[in-house]
Amino acid sequence: MVIQKEFLLKPKSRGFHLVTAEILNNLPELKEIKNGIAHIFIKHTSASLTINENADPTVRSDMETYFNKIVPENATYFEHTLEGTDDMTSHIKNTIIGSSIIIPITNGKFNLGTWQGIYLCEHRNYGGPRKIVVTILGQ
Amino acid sequence: MVIQKEFLLKPKSRGFHLVTAEILNNLPELKEIKNGIAHIFIKHTSASLTINENADPTVRSDMETYFNKIVPENATYFEHTLEGTDDMTSHIKNTIIGSSIIIPITNGKFNLGTWQGIYLCEHRNYGGPRKIVVTILGQ
Amino acid sequence: MVIQKEFLLKPKSRGFHLVTAEILNNLPELKEIKNGIAHIFIKHTSASLTINENADPTVRSDMETYFNKIVPENATYFEHTLEGTDDMTSHIKNTIIGSSIIIPITNGKFNLGTWQGIYLCEHRNYGGPRKIVVTILGQ
Numbered sequence: 001m002v003i004q005k006e007f008l009l010k011p012k013s014r015g016f017h018l019v020t021a022e023i024l025n026n027l028p029e030l031k032e033i034k035n036g037i038a039h040i041f042i043k044h045t046s047a048s049l050t051i052n053e054n055a056d057p058t059v060r061s062d063m064e065t066y067f068n069k070i071v072p073e074n075a076t077y078f079e080h081t082l083e084g085t086d087d088m089t090s091h092i093k094n095t096i097i098g099s100s101i102i103i104p105i106t107n108g109k110f111n112l113g114t115w116q117g118i119y120l121c122e123h124r125n126y127g128g129p130r131k132i133v134v135t136i137l138g139q
Numbered sequence: 140m141v142i143q144k145e146f147l148l149k150p151k152s153r154g155f156h157l158v159t160a161e162i163l164n165n166l167p168e169l170k171e172i173k174n175g176i177a178h179i180f181i182k183h184t185s186a187s188l189t190i191n192e193n194a195d196p197t198v199r200s201d202m203e204t205y206f207n208k209i210v211p212e213n214a215t216y217f218e219h220t221l222e223g224t225d226d227m228t229s230h231i232k233n234t235i236i237g238s239s240i241i242i243p244i245t246n247g248k249f250n251l252g253t254w255q256g257i258y259l260c261e262h263r264n265y266g267g268p269r270k271i272v273v274t275i276l277g278q
Numbered sequence: 279m280v281i282q283k284e285f286l287l288k289p290k291s292r293g294f295h296l297v298t299a300e301i302l303n304n305l306p307e308l309k310e311i312k313n314g315i316a317h318i319f320i321k322h323t324s325a326s327l328t329i330n331e332n333a334d335p336t337v338r339s340d341m342e343t344y345f346n347k348i349v350p351e352n353a354t355y356f357e358h359t360l361e362g363t364d365d366m367t368s369h370i371k372n373t374i375i376g377s378s379i380i381i382p383i384t385n386g387k388f389n390l391g392t393w394q395g396i397y398l399c400e401h402r403n404y405g406g407p408r409k410i411v412v413t414i415l416g417q
Binding site: 174176189192195197205209236237240241242243245250251252254255258276277278 | 280281282284317319320321322323348349355356357358366369370372373374376377378380409411413415
Binding site for chain 2: 035036037050051052053056058059061062063065066069070096097098101102103104106111112113114115116119137138139
């Protein structure tokens with residue numbers, strides 16, 4: 001069975017956001033799948049998807065702090081900065097973190113670890129809504 | 140065909156470990172698949188999976204050295220450090236490296252390059268056994 | 279339906295290269311798939327695949343500049359340098375960026391965002407042709 005859906009995630013402030021519930025709200029079909037995978041893809045090059053700790057908000061703020069340090073906006077060696085200092089840095093963060101995640105599905109649910117949740121990583125100061133394509137493959 | 144299995148990887152010391160054989164030992168079903176993919180997922184936020192060089196152990200020790208430099212435990216800007224200096228840094232390494240890999244299957248075997256092997260990257264000082272979910276999709 | 283193909287990407291100079299067209303030229307079968315995913319896998323540990331901005335060449339040159347800064351070839355702490363200063367650094371870049379990407383397929387085409395393209399990231403000074411395995415799963 002293949003199920004594919006496209007939807008928008010609501011605009012988020014710059015930073016790392018837990019979006020497991022917002023994604024699940026768009027996937028009532030998940031309960032039809034006994035075993036399979038869900039591929040969750042973001043159709044943008046300056047916002048990313050990752051899986052990480054779902055409980056303590058300081059994990060998300062520490063992520064934002066860290067990635068700003070490791071991909072510095074005040075670097076003078078970037079040429080692609082037409083849209084601002086958050087332009088090229090967002091593309092780099094996207095390639096480091098990635099534009100898709102894949103989650104196993106078991107008995108109609110995401111088979112995540114106890115502490116795992118889905119993050120939308122918004123790298124732009126004003127990113128707007130973000131387009132998501134989910135493809136579910138399974139039986 | 141969909142095959143899904145859940146198993147534990149034995150506890151590893153902190154660092155990068157070649158686990159191709161340990162994973163294959165848990166997947167005798169692989170030989171039933173002519174063409175497909177295997178999604179290998181770790182249900183944790185402080186250990187990662189990657190594919191890299193399978194021959195020289197100094198690649199794995201150099202990886203550990205590098206990621207400790209780039210994600211420094213003595214950074215004073217992390218807030219999420221309740222479980223120790225290896226707490227937040229492990230979450231960051233997990234998001235940089237990733238919680239799943241996908242390998243093509245061809246004629247009943249992982250279709251890896253000559254030098255590719257599967258790494259478990261244990262970011263915690265004492266990580267314990269790690270839960271893995273493998274989903275095989277193919278024909 | 280499962281379709282699997284193996285082919286070579288032509289040798290590239292060190293750096294980040296847009297290869298969407300070169301990959302599509304190898305996948306005429308894509309038009310048979312209404313909904314599904316394409317897993318694109320590189321069988322090497324010193325070149326990577328990612329998805330990023332498809333329009334401005336300075337994004338690709340800024341990527342090369344950035345990853346050379348963050349994974350420095352003049353670091354004295356690497357042991358695995360037998361093949362040169364671009365040896366261990368290439369393995370690290372491969373683990374940060376990744377050895378595969380997955381793209382949703384919709385109505386016979388890659389369902390990418392307007393600005394998304396596929397990059398081959400060649401980390402070696404002389405990498406040669408690169409082996410790719412594409413597995414398409416869908417209906």
